[in-house]
Amino acid sequence: MRKYLMAAVAAGSFAIAGSANAAVVFGELTGGNALSNGGVFEQLNPAPGFSVGNNNQQSNNLFAFDEVQSVTLTAAVGGLTAGTVVNSHYVFFDPRRTRRAIGYVDFDSEVLAVLTTQADLTDTDMLLGNANVNYLSPNLRGLESSDIATFAGNRLDLNFRASSPGDFVRVLTVATAVPEPASWAMMIGGFGLVGGAMRRRRKATTKVSYA
Template sequence: MHKLLLTTAALAALATSGTANAAIVMGELTGGSALNNGGVFQQLNPMPGFNVGNNNQQSLNLFAFDEQQNVTLGAAIGGLAAGTVVNSHYVFFDSGPSRRAIGYVDFDSDILAVLDAKSDMDLTDASLGNPNVNYISVALRGLEGADSFNVMGDRLNVNFRASDPGDYIRVLTAAPAVPEPATWAMMIGGFGLVGGALRRRRKMATKVSYA
C-alpha cells in the first residue's frame, strides 16, 4: 500500500510538471480618486474575444489578468536577456474621465521586468499575450509622465493617472523551476524503494504473546 500510494503521488506530480505557472495572487486599490469614487481591484479571467485598450473598460477599477506562462524569450527585452523564461501578466487602468489609481498587485513569484512602452508591448503581444484577448494598440498605449510604479520583490506598486485611452503595462515574473524528467524518474524510483522497505519490514515483524 505504501509503495502504491507513493508511486501514484509521484506520477501525479510528474503529469503536472510540464508547466511552470505563476499567477496574480491579489491586489488592492489603496488611494486616489478611483478608490474615493468606488473603484476596487479586479482580477479578470478573459474569455475569447475580450477587448482591452482604447477605452474598452471605462471603469474605476484597477484590472489585472494572467497571460502566457513559461515562455522563453526569443530576444532581449525589458532588460532581460534572450533565453530568460518568464510568466506574463497584464495590469491596466482605464477610467474614462481623468482619475488616479494608487494600489498594488501581488504575484506568486518575483517580478523580473515591467514593459510600459507601446513598442515593447506591441512587440510581445503575440508571444506573451493571453490568446483570448484582443490587444488594441493606440498611440498612448503604455504609461505617461503622470504615471509611476515600483517593484518590491513579488509586489508591483502603481500610481496611475488615466483618462483616454488608459494606462497599460505588461509584468514579467520569474517562472518557477521545473524538475527535469530524469530527476522525476529518480524520485519515483526512490519512492518505490521506500515502499518496498516498508513492506519487507512488516513481513519481518514477529508477533510475541505471553501466556
C-alpha cells in the same frame, strides 16, 4: 547494477521538470480619486474575444489578468536578455474620465521586469499575450511621464493617472519549475527502483561463513 541505479535517478530527475502556473495573487486600490469614486481591484479571467487597450472598460477599477506561462524570451526586452524564461501578466487602468489610481498588485513569484512603452507592449503581444485577448494598440498605450510603476519582490506598486486610452503594463515574473501530479508518481517510482536495486545489490554481495 550501477547502470540501473543511474537510470532510476535520471527518471526521477526528469520528472521534476514541469510548468508552474503563473498567477496574480491579490491587488488593492489604496488611494487616488479612482478609489474615492468606487474603484476596486478586479482580477479577470478573460473569455475568448475579450478586448483591451482603447477605452474598452471605462471603469474606476484597477484590473489584472494572467497571460502566458514559462515562455522563453526571443529577444531582449525590459532589461531582460533573450533566453530568459518568464511568466507574464497584464495590469491596466481604463477610466471613463481622468482619474488617479494608487495601489499595488501581488504575484506568486518575483517580478523581473515591467514593460511600460507602446513599442514593448506591441512587440510582445504575440509571444506573451493571453490567447483569448484582443490587444488594441492606440497611441499612448503604456504609461506616460505622470505615471509610476515600481516593483520589489513579488509586488508591483503603481500610481497611474489615466483618461483615454488608459494605462497598461505587462509584468514579467520568475517562471519556476514544479512537479506535476503525474510527475510526482514517476519520481516516487524512480526512487523505489533505486531502493530495490540497492537491496538486491546488498543481497548479492552478502557472504555467509560457518565456524
